[in-house]
Amino acid sequence: MEEYTESDKKKIEKKLSEGYEFVEIVVKNKDRYAIFQKNEEYVAVKLSKKKQK
Numbered sequence: 001m002e003e004y005t006e007s008d009k010k011k012i013e014k015k016l017s018e019g020y021e022f023v024e025i026v027v028k029n030k031d032r033y034a035i036f037q038k039n040e041e042y043v044a045v046k047l048s049k050k051k052q053k
Contacts, residue, residue, distance in 0.1 A: 033047065
């Protein structure tokens with residue numbers, strides 16, 4: 001299970017409240033992005049960096 005900061009949760013909740021549908025989390029290098037869709041429009045929201053184990 002991924003760990004999300006309070007800031008990440010707020011960003012995700014904001015997009016959901018705007019009517020966007022959550023699609024997936026994408027990790028590139030250590031950067032994480034939440035992908036959302038509304039109609040034919042896709043939006044990426046940058047989240048906190050993935051923590052190293």
